[in-house]
Amino acid sequence: MLQVGLTWRTIGATRTRDGQTWRCVVTPNDGFADGPTGEASVTVGAKGAALAVSSVAATPTAAGAELTFTLSADASVTCEVLNIAGRAVRTIVADRQMDEGINSLAWDGRNAVGLRAPAGTYLVRITASNASGVRCQAVGTVQLTR
Numbered sequence: 001m002l003q004v005g006l007t008w009r010t011i012g013a014t015r016t017r018d019g020q021t022w023r024c025v026v027t028p029n030d031g032f033a034d035g036p037t038g039e040a041s042v043t044v045g046a047k048g049a050a051l052a053v054s055s056v057a058a059t060p061t062a063a064g065a066e067l068t069f070t071l072s073a074d075a076s077v078t079c080e081v082l083n084i085a086g087r088a089v090r091t092i093v094a095d096r097q098m099d100e101g102i103n104s105l106a107w108d109g110r111n112a113v114g115l116r117a118p119a120g121t122y123l124v125r126i127t128a129s130n131a132s133g134v135r136c137q138a139v140g141t142v143q144l145t146r
Helices: none
Strands: 022-024 036-042 055-061 065-071 075-082 088-098 103-109 122-130 135-144
Touching: 055 122, 065 075, 065 122, 065 135, 075 103, 088 103
Parallel strands: 055 135
Antiparallel strands: 022 036, 036 135, 055 065, 065 103, 075 088, 075 122, 122 135
């Protein structure tokens, strides 16, 4: 397990084992506490089973937001919008098969019952899993304006 504040630019194969999950958190290091953050986790698997979700970004639209992310391999994807406390607001897709590369989904700015979500900051959690059972997540933020 990584220690708080420990920074590793690369992790060699001798430091990993099958089934081990590495959590990566990117935080601002420029003296401003309110800068962008990102989070991802990668589970180590057998050769060819590696899977990662990265580059989670949200672009505001008139109705809600366009959510983009990158998959390192084909995967089944679940995308959830959460409030800042981590409570579910809406599931955008559940177990949808998506291709390796850049993917995008649209959030119409509504909650699970179809009401307009209030303006504010929301979390977007992308969970991906492959046929080998490898699972990973990435979290980004979206600013909803009204």
